[in-house]
Amino acid sequence: MTDQSASVQRHTAIIIGSGFGGQAAAVNLRRLGIEDFLMLERRAWPGGTWSQNSYPGAAVDVHSPLYSLSFEPYPWTQMFAGQQELVEYTNHVLTKHQLHEKIRLNTNVTEVVWDAGESCWRIQTDGQGAFQAQFLINASGPLSTPVIPAFKGRDSFKGRSFHTNAWDNGYDLKDKRVAVIGSGASAAQVIPAIAPEVKTLAVFQRTPHWVMPRADRVFSTFERTLLGIKWFYKILRIAIYWSLEWRVIGFKYSTTLLNIIGGRAAVKHIENQIADPALRAAVTPNYIIGCKRVILSNTLYPTLARPNVRLHTKDDGIAEINERGIRTLKGEQLDLDLIVYSTGYDATDGAISYPVKGVGGVSIRDQWREYPRAYLGTCLPGFPNFFVVTGPNTGIGHTSALFIIESQMEYIRRAIAAVQSAKARSIEVTAEAENDYTTMIHREMQKTVWQTGGCHSWYQSKSGHVIAMFPGFSFSFRRMAKAFKPSHHIIH
Numbered sequence: 001m002t003d004q005s006a007s008v009q010r011h012t013a014i015i016i017g018s019g020f021g022g023q024a025a026a027v028n029l030r031r032l033g034i035e036d037f038l039m040l041e042r043r044a045w046p047g048g049t050w051s052q053n054s055y056p057g058a059a060v061d062v063h064s065p066l067y068s069l070s071f072e073p074y075p076w077t078q079m080f081a082g083q084q085e086l087v088e089y090t091n092h093v094l095t096k097h098q099l100h101e102k103i104r105l106n107t108n109v110t111e112v113v114w115d116a117g118e119s120c121w122r123i124q125t126d127g128q129g130a131f132q133a134q135f136l137i138n139a140s141g142p143l144s145t146p147v148i149p150a151f152k153g154r155d156s157f158k159g160r161s162f163h164t165n166a167w168d169n170g171y172d173l174k175d176k177r178v179a180v181i182g183s184g185a186s187a188a189q190v191i192p193a194i195a196p197e198v199k200t201l202a203v204f205q206r207t208p209h210w211v212m213p214r215a216d217r218v219f220s221t222f223e224r225t226l227l228g229i230k231w232f233y234k235i236l237r238i239a240i241y242w243s244l245e246w247r248v249i250g251f252k253y254s255t256t257l258l259n260i261i262g263g264r265a266a267v268k269h270i271e272n273q274i275a276d277p278a279l280r281a282a283v284t285p286n287y288i289i290g291c292k293r294v295i296l297s298n299t300l301y302p303t304l305a306r307p308n309v310r311l312h313t314k315d316d317g318i319a320e321i322n323e324r325g326i327r328t329l330k331g332e333q334l335d336l337d338l339i340v341y342s343t344g345y346d347a348t349d350g351a352i353s354y355p356v357k358g359v360g361g362v363s364i365r366d367q368w369r370e371y372p373r374a375y376l377g378t379c380l381p382g383f384p385n386f387f388v389v390t391g392p393n394t395g396i397g398h399t400s401a402l403f404i405i406e407s408q409m410e411y412i413r414r415a416i417a418a419v420q421s422a423k424a425r426s427i428e429v430t431a432e433a434e435n436d437y438t439t440m441i442h443r444e445m446q447k448t449v450w451q452t453g454g455c456h457s458w459y460q461s462k463s464g465h466v467i468a469m470f471p472g473f474s475f476s477f478r479r480m481a482k483a484f485k486p487s488h489h490i491i492h
């Protein structure tokens with residue numbers, strides 16, 4: 001229903017974001033019988049991560065039958081789907097579940113404030129008016145707002161530059177002098193994809209990542225027919241799920257096992273793919289495998305060994321960016337046509353892309369001053385009816401992020417159902433329950449390679465706490481999410 005007179009659009013629920021998190025939330029609202037909802041999306045197109053990241057080589061790193069929504073199987077053409085197929089899948093989900101009509105594009109949420117008098121959220125947007133909703137689901141994405149470090153002289157460069165998150169597909173790479181800054185998952189995909197086309201490629205690597213072989217394969221027509229059978233798809237998902245889940249034993253309980261199985265295979269991968277001892281040394285990390293996200297690639301190392309590609313390690317890093325290109329720490333001037341920033345996201349301290357003010361005007365930024373925290377990574381005391389998809393400590397490196405997103409939906413659905421069945425207006429987690437949960441998370445985190453593996457990664461917030469990861473088996477998270485505890489909540 002829309003109240004034009006007050007020019008505030010009122011809805012039972014509003015979802016911020018239209019990626020897989022937003023899509024899963026929409027389908028789950030419908031399961032509760034809530035049809036009166038909207039999805040607000042800041043971009044001119046729907047779909048989140050995969051619509052946004054169109055850089056050459058972009059692809060998922062988790063087997064596609066598992067990296068798909070459980071309620072929407074798909075006859076994938078290959079094991080690790082490329083970006084275009086992921087966009088096709090996204091559109092398939094949006095169309096099949098009639099979500100296009102629920103999405104308001106070009107609607108950037110700038111602030112949300114809890115109205116205690118009316119027990120609802122007031123939502124401000126950039127030029128698209130104000131909205132009001134009883135329930136607010138933030139699905140603004142953990143890796144949605146890119147970060148470009150303030151390199152000295154960054155804005156003086158006269159050539160082209162863009163982040164991998166905002167690739168200009170109209171830009172002709174042929175015979176160009178290019179630099180890629182960064183060595184994470186996106187860099188590992190874009191470097192092999194563009195190296196054959198460009199004239200020269202300078203790769204700036206602050207710290208190397210461990211890289212493992214990528215067991216990708218194209219599915220045959222017969223296999224795709226099998227993927228079209230629901231029970232087969234389900235069994236395959238279960239098989240892939242368990243084949244990945246055991247890795248948590250290494251990440252959390254045994255770095256010895258991690259080194260024996262993962263570390264040795266990764267060293268072998270370097271030896272198999274790189275002949276030059278200096279290059280081998282340059283790409284070999286000095287921390288335990290798993291501490292940073294493990295990259296899957298069969299093409300990165302051979303690309304770094306190409307004659308037109310040069311790897312600049314930390315001691316030969318960026319002194320400054322200038323009009324012509326980059327001056328390195330060793331004093332060399334690299335003249336460039338294009339600088340690609342593959343410098344990641346703020347997945348911890350800046351995880352919610354707009355200010356949120358809860359009960360008494362307290363902001364999440366203040367509540368998270370020390371470090372981001374939330375009960376089940378999803379809700380906070382003082383923020384009734386507000387649910388954060390992919391919130392603090394819900395990230396997962398060894399399996400599909402969509403498994404965790406759908407687990408959060410199990411909790412969100414039960415929380416909203418509790419309000420509905422009590423004929424109440426709002427639900428809020430107690431401070432005690434949130435505190436117990438967060439204490440448990442960071443106690444468990446002490447056992448993990450992400451906290452103790454000897455690296456600094458984007459998993460950590462400024463405080464040093466690991467925020468981007470869940471410290472345990474993904475099935476443990478799902479079990480907790482499903483076991484809704486009324487005593488942990490206040491229902492008004």
Ligand SMILES: Cc1cc2nc3c(=O)[nH]c(=O)nc-3n(C[C@H](O)[C@H](O)[C@H](O)COP(=O)(O)OP(=O)(O)OC[C@H]3O[C@@H](n4cnc5c(N)ncnc54)[C@H](O)[C@@H]3O)c2cc1C
Nearest residue numbers: 017019020021042048049060061108109140141144353401
């Ligand atoms: C390059 C890349 C590769 C990845 N690979 C993998 C992988 O291999 N495996 C894996 O499990 N995960 C991977 N991920 C993580 C991926 O983000 C999640 O798997 C999943 O897509 C997250 O979905 P989401 O809906 O939560 O967020 P997103 O897909 O990021 O969607 C968030 C949406 O919210 C919108 N939004 C943000 N702020 C606002 C605002 N203020 N107002 C309105 N709209 C807003 C954004 O524009 C965006 O469309 C990858 C991420 C990236 C960036």
